[in-house]
Amino acid sequence: MRKSRVKRTKTVCTYCGVGCSFEVWTKDRHILKIEPQAEAPVNGISTCVKGKWGWDFVNSEERLTKPLIRQGDEFVEATWDEALDLIATKLSSIKRLHGPDSIGYIASSKCSNEENFLFQKFARSVMGTNNIDNCSRYCQSPATTGLMRTVGIGGDSGTMRDIEKSELIIVIGANPAESHPVLATRIKRAHKLHGQKIIVADIRKHELAERANLHVHPKPSTDLVWLSAVTKYIFDQGWEDKDFLQGRVNDVDAYKESLEKFTLEYAEEITGLTHEELIQLAEMVHEAKSVCILWAMGITQHLGGSDGSTAISNLLLATGNYGRPGTGAYPLRGHNNVQGACDFGTMPAWYPGYEPVQNKEVRERYEKAWGVSLPEKPGMNNHQMVEGIQKGKIKAMYLFGEDMAIVDSNSNHVHDAFEKLDFFVVQDVFFSKTAQFADVVLPAAPSLEKDGTFTNTERRIQRFHKVLEPLGDSKPDWLIFQELANKLGANWNYKDPGEIMAEAASLAPIFAGVSYERLDGWNSLIWPVHKDGTDTPLLYKDKFFFPDGKARLYSVDWTPPFEAGEEYDLHLNNGRLLEHFHEGNMTYRSEGLTHKVPHPWLDVSEELAAERGLEDGALVRLTSPYGQVKVRVMVTDRVRGNEIYLTMNSSEDYEAVNRLTSSYHDKITHTPNYKEMGVKMDVL
Numbered sequence: 001m002r003k004s005r006v007k008r009t010k011t012v013c014t015y016c017g018v019g020c021s022f023e024v025w026t027k028d029r030h031i032l033k034i035e036p037q038a039e040a041p042v043n044g045i046s047t048c049v050k051g052k053w054g055w056d057f058v059n060s061e062e063r064l065t066k067p068l069i070r071q072g073d074e075f076v077e078a079t080w081d082e083a084l085d086l087i088a089t090k091l092s093s094i095k096r097l098h099g100p101d102s103i104g105y106i107a108s109s110k111c112s113n114e115e116n117f118l119f120q121k122f123a124r125s126v127m128g129t130n131n132i133d134n135c136s137r138y139c140q141s142p143a144t145t146g147l148m149r150t151v152g153i154g155g156d157s158g159t160m161r162d163i164e165k166s167e168l169i170i171v172i173g174a175n176p177a178e179s180h181p182v183l184a185t186r187i188k189r190a191h192k193l194h195g196q197k198i199i200v201a202d203i204r205k206h207e208l209a210e211r212a213n214l215h216v217h218p219k220p221s222t223d224l225v226w227l228s229a230v231t232k233y234i235f236d237q238g239w240e241d242k243d244f245l246q247g248r249v250n251d252v253d254a255y256k257e258s259l260e261k262f263t264l265e266y267a268e269e270i271t272g273l274t275h276e277e278l279i280q281l282a283e284m285v286h287e288a289k290s291v292c293i294l295w296a297m298g299i300t301q302h303l304g305g306s307d308g309s310t311a312i313s314n315l316l317l318a319t320g321n322y323g324r325p326g327t328g329a330y331p332l333r334g335h336n337n338v339q340g341a342c343d344f345g346t347m348p349a350w351y352p353g354y355e356p357v358q359n360k361e362v363r364e365r366y367e368k369a370w371g372v373s374l375p376e377k378p379g380m381n382n383h384q385m386v387e388g389i390q391k392g393k394i395k396a397m398y399l400f401g402e403d404m405a406i407v408d409s410n411s412n413h414v415h416d417a418f419e420k421l422d423f424f425v426v427q428d429v430f431f432s433k434t435a436q437f438a439d440v441v442l443p444a445a446p447s448l449e450k451d452g453t454f455t456n457t458e459r460r461i462q463r464f465h466k467v468l469e470p471l472g473d474s475k476p477d478w479l480i481f482q483e484l485a486n487k488l489g490a491n492w493n494y495k496d497p498g499e500i501m502a503e504a505a506s507l508a509p510i511f512a513g514v515s516y517e518r519l520d521g522w523n524s525l526i527w528p529v530h531k532d533g534t535d536t537p538l539l540y541k542d543k544f545f546f547p548d549g550k551a552r553l554y555s556v557d558w559t560p561p562f563e564a565g566e567e568y569d570l571h572l573n574n575g576r577l578l579e580h581f582h583e584g585n586m587t588y589r590s591e592g593l594t595h596k597v598p599h600p601w602l603d604v605s606e607e608l609a610a611e612r613g614l615e616d617g618a619l620v621r622l623t624s625p626y627g628q629v630k631v632r633v634m635v636t637d638r639v640r641g642n643e644i645y646l647t648m649n650s651s652e653d654y655e656a657v658n659r660l661t662s663s664y665h666d667k668i669t670h671t672p673n674y675k676e677m678g679v680k681m682d683v684l
């Protein structure tokens, strides 16, 4: 008998948008070690704790290995044919009875570009609807809106190398040391070794805030006000980049007029920042030759999330901080492939490569390639689909690689909606909370068991390779879509994900030069990629993405935050834990990570702890108008006064933060206002 050998396979991490790549050493199904290689474009020498220790979930006994079909309150194992035949019959019948727009499709920001491309092709060309969305709706859609309004496209302006080169970085509502650890390491290195200046604006004094040259703590949900006041002050001092504005930016006068109300006095009153802090912010921006702004959910997950993101881009435009190395806008992508899921078209209004579904010329290109007629009307987003179920418009859903029952806001409301569905398909690696509401559950293979590409926060496309065979009867998501599409009359014959990428490249101009050959080994490509393979690490060097090539200053106003009511006297913030990823389906099943951090906790300020008689480890109940959670307390100086912070990565339902959050949302994108929750606290 031939002895098994140690195998080394390149993969890309699935735990955040930084996109570290490394070799996985395996023997049979045992993961022996994770080894970063010098050639890895993002991380070269290191990974964070999740990249290193977050992989033994692939051998968990809790993996789904067979399709499951609901029979009453039970699920019974089925063959692939039985499960796919049932799905094909049910979806066809619901489409016939209620129309194609009665079915919603939720894609996965954890899965590959090729799988997301194929899923949107399935929804559009086989099922005839644009009702497709992914979890960017929960996070960075407002950032995309802010950038679309001002510079014409939603991607990060440059690469992590540009962030390192910047003289000044401003981090707003983001905690890179826990959410994007390897990027944070690069920032800390640039700060310590090269004197890069850091400003952090955040209501929590996280690790980077402690290291920053300036940490400001505005009142929750007031960032647009201080950003606009700083921009106005810069104009008032004559510090704007006049040549840049004159040559490259439209709507300057109208925008300056809109800033009139954002005086330092107004900003002091609304944000709680002092006159001196506001002037210091403006002076630091003015004095730096290159400025990057990094932001995340602390900006976007608000009623005015799109406007806050727009204010960031306005400040960069006013000071000429676009199109040069070390400048630009960096909305940090949370999931490993949330950038790619959007890029490859799992959005209700966009084909792959951000071309609108309403554009006749674009639609005809896809109709010709796919030999079908395609729907013209933009579809429903995640939020609208949930409301659509409640109103009886959405009858069925198909969701893969997303635990919406945990990660969507106001989860009790979402659970209630799922119970009303006539038919629900959930495709995942584990029997998730969402799977509990399903009629059919399909076993999917995680990234270590398939081939494909992911796109990181820098727009960088990288290949990952199959390390292990799929466990049991589980299959790669793309193969499941192909088999189901063929049961519904399609004739798809993709032999591997490379053929899917070739099709995407032939249809979406921003991927024109992407191919598996060009992505061989440790090579990567940053979109837009031209036919000759030339890629674009830095955007806006010569032009912005509007027809006249100029950017636009876009006037915005402040939206006050949601008020839960007087009895909800504490402001609840939430965010990631270094050791866990999102709903925790993978990391809480990785022994090393769970051993280290088995549960989330609640940050409580020293003042509040003294007032309520709380000590570390005390058990408390938080109540909002929407639900309750129970969690243990950590007393810390990272939060202040009545502001508390709950880590969002829950291992148990009773501690899941979205039991508390509301269904209110950003008015443009419908991104929930996760960061605007009033709660009350009882000591148990």
Ligand code: SF4
Binding pocket: 013, 014, 015, 016, 017, 018, 019, 020, 043, 047, 048, 049, 050, 051, 052, 179, 180, 181, 182, 183
């Ligand atoms: Fe890199 Fe992010 Fe994975 Fe950590 S979680 S190894 S920073 S990609």
